[in-house]
Amino acid sequence: MSISETFAKAKSEDRAVLIGCMPAGFPTVDHSIEQMIAMHEAGCDVIEVELPYSDPVMDGPVIQKASDIALANGVRTRDTLKIIEAVASAGATVVLMTYWNPIEKYGVDAFARDLAAAGATGLITPDLIPDEAAEWIAASDRHRIDRTFLVAPSSTDERIRMTLENCRGFVYATALMGVTGARTSVSSQAPDLVARIRAVDPELPIGVGLGVGNGRQAAEVAAFADGVIVGSALIRSVLEAPDRATALTDLRALSAELADGVRTGR
Numbered sequence: 001m002s003i004s005e006t007f008a009k010a011k012s013e014d015r016a017v018l019i020g021c022m023p024a025g026f027p028t029v030d031h032s033i034e035q036m037i038a039m040h041e042a043g044c045d046v047i048e049v050e051l052p053y054s055d056p057v058m059d060g061p062v063i064q065k066a067s068d069i070a071l072a073n074g075v076r077t078r079d080t081l082k083i084i085e086a087v088a089s090a091g092a093t094v095v096l097m098t099y100w101n102p103i104e105k106y107g108v109d110a111f112a113r114d115l116a117a118a119g120a121t122g123l124i125t126p127d128l129i130p131d132e133a134a135e136w137i138a139a140s141d142r143h144r145i146d147r148t149f150l151v152a153p154s155s156t157d158e159r160i161r162m163t164l165e166n167c168r169g170f171v172y173a174t175a176l177m178g179v180t181g182a183r184t185s186v187s188s189q190a191p192d193l194v195a196r197i198r199a200v201d202p203e204l205p206i207g208v209g210l211g212v213g214n215g216r217q218a219a220e221v222a223a224f225a226d227g228v229i230v231g232s233a234l235i236r237s238v239l240e241a242p243d244r245a246t247a248l249t250d251l252r253a254l255s256a257e258l259a260d261g262v263r264t265g266r
Contacts, residue, residue, distance in 0.1 A: 002121045003146050003169040006045050006093045007205040007226055016222035016262040019207055020044035020255060021097070021231030023052050024083045025075025026066040026238070033086045035238060035251055040092035042252040043259025047087055048124065048229065051080050051098035062232040066239065077106055081118040088119025095122035095148070095169075103136070112139035122146035122169045130166035137166060148172050148207075151197065153189040161200050170205040170227060173197060191224045214254075218261030228262050 001009070010017045020039045026032050036047045052067035052075055080096070088094045096115060103111045103125075115123065123145055128136065130149055140147050146169030151160050153175075164171055175190035190208055197206050207227030212218050214233070221228045237254050241247035 001093050003046060003093060003095055004205075007170060010045060011205075011226070013263075016225055017045045017205070017207070017227040018043060018218070018255075018259050018262045019046040019048050019095075019209075019227050019229040020234055020258070021048040021050055021063075021229065022234060022238075023050040023063065023066045023070050024080035025052060025070035025073060026235070027069050028073055029075060029079050029083060031244065032070070033083055034248065036083070036087045036092065037090045038248050038252050039234065039255045040087065040090060042255035044255050045093060045259075046227075047092045047094050048231070049080065049084055049087070049094060049096050049120075050231070051077065051096060051102055053099045053102065060232055062236050062239065066235045077102055081114055084115070084118040084120050094120045095124060095146070096120050097124040097126065100125055100128045108135045109139045109142070112136075112143040112145050116143040116145055120145070122148055124148040124150075124172055126150055126172075130163055133166065140168075146170075150174055151193070153193050155193075157196065157200070160197060164197065164201045164204055167204060170207045171197060172229070173206050173208045173225070175208050175210050175221075190221065194224050212258070215257040215261035218258045219264050222262040222264075228258070230258055233258075 007017055022032060022036050024032055040047055052070040084094050147167055148170055149163045149167050150172045151163050173193050175193060194206050205226040207229050208221050208225040209229030212221055212228055212230045218228050234251060234254060237250040238247045241250050
């Protein structure tokens, strides 16, 4: 199922989409496949696979730590494509989030081709802006990959409009200024940003990220957003678990709690 179809299905059920994030290869390739499939089975509508990167300027300490573990264990872009293929084959809707440098190094058209072949339906590029994305826009059109760019509370109305014109699938609204990470409360800037986006394009789905850590917060965001993006809280449940079995149990439990939250927020 494509990301667009996933959002449409959730809308027909009068609820938000839950997007659960996990770095590829954390702590190993096999572990990460197992974890992402568990998240999918527990209620995550979309699995956002994060390509581990050595200089993740947007990511907070939890995601950085998990990415460091994956990189230390030798995960590479080819491994990430293998992980995407396994998770998509299990029935999950999969998108990839990556910084631009690994795509450029791989080869832009080749990356789009191989990403589509692996079963991903979209790509989130946190450090690529539409003004500088002509090569990616062309490649993603050729290989039918949805494009997700980011907007923030600091984005001007003109910047929001231009970003939405170049998105396909959904737009990623970063509800807090600064790096990612679970917070004790949801930013009050988020509803205002969503309203500004909807004023420009009422049809494009909006995923809100940065800060959600539990079911109550997921419900709060689901009340005004089309998608709730959760990363650090899910990753922390694995980092803090004493063993693999406990990590899976805790990850399933949190995913289910968040899935309940997005279903009760409307």
